[in-house]
Amino acid sequence: MQPSPAVTADGPATQVEGLLVQARGLGVEVRGAGRVLHDVSCDAAPGRLTVIAGSSGAGKTVLLQALAGLRVPAGGEVLHDGARPGPPGPEFGFVPQEDIIHQDLPLHRTLVYAAGLRLPAGTPAEAVAARVDAVLETLGLSHRAATPVRALSGGERKRACAAVELLTRPRVLFLDEPTSGLDPMTGAALLRTLRELAEGGTTVVLTSHVPADLLRCDHVVLLSPGGEVAYSGAPGSLCEAFGVATVEDVYEAVAAGARAEPGVLGAVPAPRPGSVAAPGKPGRIGAVRQWALLTGRGTALLLHNRLSVAVLAGSPVMIVAMFAVLFRAGAFDPTAPEPGSTAMIMFWIAFGAFFFGLTYGLLQICTELPVLRREWLAGLRIGPYVASKLTTMLPVLAAADALLLVVLRALDRLPRAGWGTYGSLFVSSLLASAAALALGLLASAAVSEPGQATLMLPLLCFPQVLFSGAFVPVPRMAAAGEAISWAMTNRWAFEALGSGVDLEALWRGGGSPLGPPLLASYGDSFAHPASRGWLILAGFTLVFMAVTWAVLVRKCREGTARSRDGR
């Protein structure tokens, strides 16, 4: 790791008027854990490096979130410049323990996208690039600008996350365990960088359980295992206050119940009860611009991730190859059709389109929830975010569906028909994929980790096969099964595809004696125009997207005390 450079004239630490953060008698409850913090009073002053320390589980993260205004106090209050925290604006930086940047793009490009979402609307591209360059220089990352984030070392990745937060020149920067997992030298270098930011005026608050970190900061807030302040003051007086020789001894003394008198911070402005801190002027970019930016970033991320490219390109090719060897040619020959095979070909096209959409959607959101949460706080709207997932993936799905149809037609597994028929088949497939993609996005938003999303795959696929009406025709289903089939997008895709190739006419008038009895068992499944299926599939897509939006809004708001305008 390179030594941290001096803060440049253009760097984020220059001429920043830091935010005064105060906690007064703060109590915080966490669902499932009860009251975690008790009567905590402490200050984090501008231009200072404040560290929240304590044993594991003492409540450091909860206190950091509460000081940032991201947790509702159960008692007492948090004040920013003497007022209640307002909506988080560009003056606010928060780096959680999880990475808040995507892994696949080069660092510079990642920061340019982040800046696009955070800097005021209308910021010229050159100004964005200059800002990114300045932040990279401040954090000693200029030489890694072209490196994919995934290839950065642990310490560099932590600084890259901080870099995102510095783009807007925040007045306060909160960091949750920025030095955890770093070797002592890298940790010390990161703290030096944070010190330089503090010296430039920024209020810097971090959590740490590395003893050496405490001595490098200006102010220590040490929590007892029960979530009370055991010490608040200068690091130089810490050991003396407990009558011990080392920081490790202090931890032992605190675990045994020792407490020290809170240190005096100096004069702070009197609180203005009832008032709300004004956010910095956000000047956020509009919903359409957010959607365009996210679509561009989503596409770039897809193309830069080898695994996703392999899945995107590989799964349609494999499925097309399997279909090609499964079905015999000529099933749609009007003089000697194979009615059973034609129904199966239609079903497997519908299911292939469904499968592409679902698998593409399932990992889209759950793998980037920490990034989304942080960007939401910074002003990202959930609507453009969800819409961008659709617009990023739809062209890929269109290509996969088209490939399926073109190859099956070329191999004579589909009828010799004109553009009208193939246009209809393509629209049915694409809408089936879109509905499945939206279902995948919903599942991805609802689960809490990628492993759960993978488990959802068979759960979501099975009913789509069973209740599609292909293997057990809808008129032959039990009443409950028929009711369930209404909720299956695959049923509507199957019927729209069958209607698109006019299976009814082929079965009724074709030269196979099996056609009429089959038609009798499928009833009016293919009697409706394909457009009816299209409308239903489009409706499902919209409903799944809307529910995804609602789930994500709830997840982003969860535990967030600060209101946020402009979702």
Ligand SMILES: Nc1ncnc2c1ncn2[C@@H]1O[C@H](COP(=O)(O)OP(=O)(O)OP(=O)(O)O)[C@@H](O)[C@H]1O
């Ligand atoms: N989402 C949650 N659900 C249940 N309990 C929680 C949750 N978040 C925190 N807690 C509980 O709140 C307490 C404080 O947690 P916190 O993460 O603030 O501790 P910490 O001091 O930061 O610990 P560590 O150093 O291990 O990160 C712990 O007892 C923890 O189990």
